Amino acid sequence: MNANGVVEAYLSTWNSEGEHRAKLIDEHWAPEVAYTDPLAEVSGHAALAELIEGVHQQFPGCVFTRVGDVDAHHSQLRFRWGLGPEGVEPSVVGFDVLVLDGDGRILDVRGFLDKVPAGA
Template sequence: MSATTVTNYLATWNAVDAAVRDDLLAQHWTASAGYTDPLCTASGREAISTTIAGVHGQFPGFVFTLVGEPDAHHSQTRFQWGLGPEGAEPLVVGFDVVVEDADGRIATVLGFLDKVPAAA
């Protein structure tokens, strides 16, 4: 997995506008991509877009940022991300493993939450 894939992944999660987000999903994710974290499971681009919209509804104005450096081998990459107000310490921190298909598109995401505010 390339650094570009992580950048595209975070851009997708940061896309508040549904049309922009859906375009990023179409460009960089497989049609049948799967996303699983402790709070939800989503299968397919439409369900993933709805999941992302829900996160923006719960945390309006927050942005996803890369925390540290990604670690990759073969077609999989693990990396830590933060979610919080731009330029501030993240209030939510997670760790994702992203698996790409043979064409370099995101096929599977396995997410873990390391730090979640009590009210989330």
């Protein structure tokens, strides 16, 4: 498993739009993916794409970046991420745990929010 590559594909998916996002989801996410964080619980490609689109609408012009190193073992990994305007300290910071399927695709995501601005 190339943990850094998985995280880059994950963040690229969250930062992309339209057909490019759909291609990344098809390539890097298992069809039965489950995604759970304090604000959402979805499963499957279509629901994931809808969730990502909602985040784009709520935080226009913001991008996801990796914060720190990736820690991985077996088929799971964890990392911190930030969300904010490019080149600026992130206004939202979270921590995700990913579990991969046998093909190395993202099967399960458990997300936690460490820093959220008031009113978000």
